[in-house]
Amino acid sequence: MMSLYLLVFSRKSKFGKCLVLWACLLGIGFSSCPFQKPFYFMDNPVLQPVLDEFGNIIPDKVWIEFGRVMNHKCVDYYRVSFKKKDKSGLTQVTSDRIGRYEAGAQMTVVPCTLYTFRIAAYEEFHGTGNRFKMLSNEVNFTLDYTPKFIKNPIVWEKEASPLSRVRNPREIHPFTT
Numbered sequence: 751m752m753s754l755y756l757l758v759f760s761r762k763s764k765f766g767k768c769l770v771l772w773a774c775l776l777g778i779g780f781s782s783c784p785f786q787k788p789f790y791f792m793d794n795p796v797l798q799p800v801l802d803e804f805g806n807i808i809p810d811k812v813w814i815e816f817g818r819v820m821n822h823k824c825v826d827y828y829r830v831s832f833k834k835k836d837k838s839g840l841t842q843v844t845s846d847r848i849g850r851y852e853a854g855a856q857m858t859v860v861p862c863t864l865y866t867f868r869i870a871a872y873e874e875f876h877g878t879g880n881r882f883k884m885l886s887n888e889v890n891f892t893l894d895y896t897p898k899f900i901k902n903p904i905v906w907e908k909e910a911s912p913l914s915r916v917r918n919p920r921e922i923h924p925f926t927t
Contacts, residue, residue: 789824791886793817795869799893800856809861809895815854816869817886825850825871830857833866861895 800811819825828848834841848855859865869886 787821787824788884789819789821789871789873790884791817791869791871792820794887795867795889797867797889797891799895807895809893810858812857812859812891812893813854814857814867814869816852816871819871822850824873826874827872828852828855829870829872830855831868831870832857834860835864835866836860859893861893863892865891867891 795817796815798813799807800813802808827850830845866888868888871884873882
């Protein structure tokens with residue numbers, strides 16, 4: 751074992767230098783994104799409501815699954831952008847960076863509001879500052895949620911006082927014929 755170590759890392763060995771050079775080139779070739787290889791979304795994003803530990807829908811959360819990406823190793827991070835359309839108008843929001851190995855993201859939404867979601871995948875080209883962006887198809891989503899009461903609502907009936915005329919029986923008006 752020691753002789754192999756000395757063979758590979760000795761300064762006089764040409765085999766060791768070639769082996770180290772070959773390992774470096776092989777590592778760079780397999781770990782980085784090939785130049786000018788496109789990456790794109792193969793599937794549309796999938797949106798579904800988030801459930802709590804009892805299986806009930808959480809009223810303001812939604813899970814966005816990004817879907818499959820061709821040349822996934824080229825993606826450095828994701829961002830989710832969505833447009834919210836309600837009575838006050840159209841609002842566009844973009845999320846913070848989401849790691850490349852995440853399968854999706856959880857977003858906070860308002861129930862019964864129309865949202866249009868779109869995923870953006872980014873590649874930073876070898877630390878040069880150039881960013882390449884690929885957008886997924888737009889997906890519309892509305893979280894239909896009907897609140898459920900944990901306890902039955904309490905209804906109080908107002909009682910009339912003992913001297914109230916509400917409890918007295920009605921009489922016929924004396925001037926009617």
